[in-house]
Amino acid sequence: MSKPRLTYFAGRGFAEVTRLALNAAQIEYDDVYLRTREEFLQLITDGKLMFKQVPLLEIDGKNLIGSECVLRYVCNKGKLQGKSDDDQTKIEMLSMGAKDMLKGGFSGAKFQATPEKEEEMLQSAAKQCKDRYLPVFEKVLGESKSGFLVGDSLTMADFMFFDGLSYVNEIPEIKPLLDDFPNLKVYIKHFSKQPGLKEYLSSPRRHSPPGDELVRVVKIVLDW
Ligand SMILES: N[C@@H](CCC(=O)N[C@@H](CS)C(=O)NCC(=O)O)C(=O)O
Known part of the structure; x- marks a missing residue:
């Protein structure tokens, strides 16, 4: 093949x-x-x-x-899926939240017509992130025994959330947001050392x- x-x-x-x-x-x-x-x-x-x-x-x-x-x-x-229907439903909900978090503008900001519009989009995405999305993921991870969002292994929710979270972590002016979310800092390290992902x-x-x-x-x- x-x-x-x-x-x-x-x-x-x-x-x-x-x-x-x-x-x-x-x-x-x-x-x-x-x-x-x-x-x-x-x-x-x-x-x-x-x-x-x-x-x-x-x-x-x-x-x-x-x-x-x-x-x-x-x-x-x-085989990176939920192990039960309940888990799969959680995965879908968290994936949707992660997608909306990213849609806020972290990846789109650079495509704005002017630096002012770029900055405006970044700041608005950061605010949404802080108020609506990051607290939810912080709580879910605080309750997780495995360090993954759902169940005991990586799922679609982790890929979608890590994608959005990476922007927060890598855009210097937004990164200080993470200081209020210790579980998310641990999560970035945990995700980043998984087999295959570490190398990538x-x-x-x-x-x-x-x-x-x-x-x-x-x-x-x-x-x-
Ligand atoms: N819903 C699609 C959206 C993909 C999308 O918008 N791709 C852009 C590039 S980032 C594209 O190909 N745009 C071409 C066009 O719309 O004409 C997905 O999730 O893959």
């Missing part, structure tokens, strides 16, 4: 949760980075992008799209939060 191929930009964005899950499942894959408009249009011509959007994961003879659907597929394949997170394949170069390439590829 050929190696899975994950096509996206050379940045975290919508692909990062799948990269985290593939690495945790220790599934070898190739990252294919889009750099030109032509490469993107070719994928559409080839019928690989159902809704003309990336990321695309080519795996098991399928063209999978939709970041959450792709993540679910990889979690199922890697310290490798050059793990991208930084978006910078000017990523914004430039995305604008070219998507013709913004």
Whole structure:
């Protein structure tokens, strides 16, 4: 069987949760980075992008799209799921919260038209995070015996939450927020030393939060 191929930009964005899950499942894959408009249009011509959007994961003879659907597929394949219906429901709820937390703007801020708008978006995301999302995850982790969000092993909820939390941890002006959430600091360390993830997170394949170069390439590829 050929190696899975994950096509996206050379940045975290919508692909990062799948990269985290593939690495945790220790599934070898190739990252294919889009750099030109032509490469993107070719994928559409080839019928690989159902809704003309990336990321695309080519795996098991399928063209999978939709970041959450792709993540679910990889979690199922890697047995990174809940062990009961109750656990699966918790996973879904926490994943939704983690997704909304990220939607607040940590990854989108860099794509704003002016530095003022970028700063405004970052600050608003930080406030939402502090008031609504981080206290919930802090409490859940305080009650967890395994150090994971649900049950005794990694699940989709962990990949989605860690993705959002990484921005908080890596954007210097937002990072002090974590001082009020000791369990989250422990969680970052615990998650980061899991097999497969430890190697990935310290490798050059793990991208930084978006910078000017990523914004430039995305604008070219998507013709913004
Ligand atoms: N719901 C999709 C959204 C993906 C998405 O918006 N991808 C952007 C790149 S980050 C894209 O391909 N945009 C092209 C377009 O909408 O024309 C997912 O979760 O994967």
